[in-house]
Amino acid sequence: MPNLLAYWPAADGSLRRLKRITIAGPLLFIGLLEFVRHQLLAADVAAPVALMLVGAVLVTGSWLFAEWVFGLIADLQARLETALAEAQRERARLLAVLDASADGIYVVEPGEQISLVNRTLERLLGLPREKMIGQTCFGHTLTRTRDGRLLCESACPFQEPTRHRYPTEITAQTANGLRSLEIASGRILGLDGQVEGVVHVLRDLTARKEIERLQDEFISLVSHELKTPLNHIKGFASTLLQEDVEWDRETERDFLETIDQEADRLTHLVENILEMARLANAQEGAFLELDWHAPADMISAVIERMRAFVDDHHFVLEMPASLPPLRCDRRTVELLLNNLLDNAVKYSPSGTTVTVRACSEAETLKVVVIDEGAGIPAHVLPRVFERFYRGANRQRAPGTGLGLAICRRVAEAHCGTLTAASAPAAGSTFTLMLPLEGPNDEQAPRFGG
Known part of the structure; x- marks a missing residue:
């Protein structure tokens, strides 16, 4: 004025x-x-x-x-x-405040044109706000309910102003791909009680849905992985107990060795599940049991155990005559090494070699595990350490998708790192780096009991 x-x-x-x-x-x-x-x-x-x-x-x-x-x-x-x-x-x-929200927010005017969007919505849809302001409400184009209908065909706040809009799960085709979202709406009323606008809040459920899918798959896998060794144990034990059959000593021993191997397999699976539960609740248990150990003894012990159970792969250990002592929790570090070797065996053909190299570099223990498998595709490599994730070979190789996730978590608990490198048809290389001094008392996490 x-x-x-x-x-x-x-x-x-x-x-x-x-x-x-x-x-x-x-x-x-x-x-x-x-x-x-x-x-x-x-x-x-x-x-x-x-x-x-x-x-x-x-x-x-x-x-x-x-x-x-x-x-x-x-x-x-x-x-x-x-x-x-x-x-x-x-x-x-x-x-x-709107831009700081973790949810995507946009406002639609009575003409069903978008008048305001926040930054989270920009990231969620992969579109700059300049391209959204003034455009028609997303309900006409992008968003569909779980039964496949466009959102505005099922419930439009302008067409049904008296109907309360509860949060609704939808799918939206965005610049970032198809995403699972939850939408809730609130009407902006004028002094005369008429709808002057609608606020829409979008919450991204894509990651949660993926976790739920992986968990469902994990339950299915665990059921299968538990059932298989239990069936073998039950079958061979029942066979040995038959009173109308006389088995020679060699056959009996073969049956008993199979029962023993399947029991070990079952034990390994249960240990992995329990260890993952401990690691997931790392704030509620006791400290790592840290002590000084000889890494050469730990690595050799893990390899010898693998040789006892795996007869169709060759294991080669390349390690100097002596290595400096390592301050660590021996149980979890040996579990880490065991999982790395088990992974190498599962994803490489029979008759191939698994190589383990160990040395010390700049106050750090370095352990490298190399297999001669088919390799890991580049788009899969960043996900191999995720819980429950299993790559394209899931049908050929049994497992729950927990082994490498446990390995990474144990390495981080010791203030170390675990990385993977691979190329198709060139095998995979996993490199473990652990500080010889280990974590101090403030850094050591608390593991569930």
């Missing part, structure tokens, strides 16, 4: 000259009234206020009244400017 006091000198001079006007100059008098009215109207003052001011001056001749009115207008202008500035600050705070 322009400053009304800037118009006062012109109006003041004109009104002073008005005192010298005689009855003989009515046309000049009317022209002056029009001048004052136009000056005030040009200042965005309502016509009734302008006429009141002119009338007051002419009727009472009071310049104090005119000055009071101009002062009143100046005060109103200052208050309006202050209120406008506060409204702008409040709007900026509101936009900052």
Whole structure:
């Protein structure tokens, strides 16, 4: 709003000259009234206020009244400017809150055009807000309910203003691909109770849905992995207990060795499940049982155990005559090494070699496990350490998708790292780096008991 006091000198001079006007100059008098009215109207003052001011001056001749009115207008202008500035600050705070939200938010006007979006929605849909503002509501194009219908065909807040919109699960085709979302809506009502806009809140469920899918698959895998060794154990034990059959010593021993191997396989599976549960609840148990150990003894012991159970692979150990001691939790580190070797055996053909190299570098123990398998595709490599994740060879290689996840977590618990490198048809290489000093008491996590 322009400053009304800037118009006062012109109006003041004109009104002073008005005192010298005689009855003989009515046309000049009317022209002056029009001048004052136009000056005030040009200042965005309502016509009734302008006429009141002119009338007051002419009727009472009071310049104090005119000055009071101009002062009143100046005060109103200052208050309006202050209120406008506060409204702008409040709007900026509101936009900052919306942008900080972890959920995507957008506002739709009665014409079903988008008028506001936050930054989370930009990231979620992979679109800049400039391309969304002014566009038609996403319910017409992007979002579908679980039964495949467009969202606006099932429930539109504008078409059904009295219907409450509970959170609804939908799928949306975005620039980032197909995503699972949950949408909730709230109506913006005017003073007359009519809908003036709708606020939509989108929550990304894609990651949660993927975890749920992996967990369901994990339960199925565990059921299968538990059932297989149990069936073998039950079958061979029942065979040995048959009273109407005489088995020679060699056959009995073969049966008993199979039972023993399947029991070990079952034990390994249960240990992995329990260890993953401990690692997932790392704030609720006892500290790692840290002590100084000879890494050469630990590595050799794990390899010898693998040789006892695996007869269709060759194991090669390349290690110096002596290695500096390692401060670690022996049980979890040996589990880590065992899982790495087990993974190498599962994903490489029979008759191939698994190579283990160990050395010390700059106060760090380095252990490298190399297999001669088919390799890991580049798009799969970043996910091999995720819980429950299993690659394209899941049908050929049994497992639960926990082994490498446990390996990575144990390495991190010791303030170390575990990385994977691979190429198709070139095998895989896993590199473990553990600080010889191990984690200090503040760094050591708490494992569930």
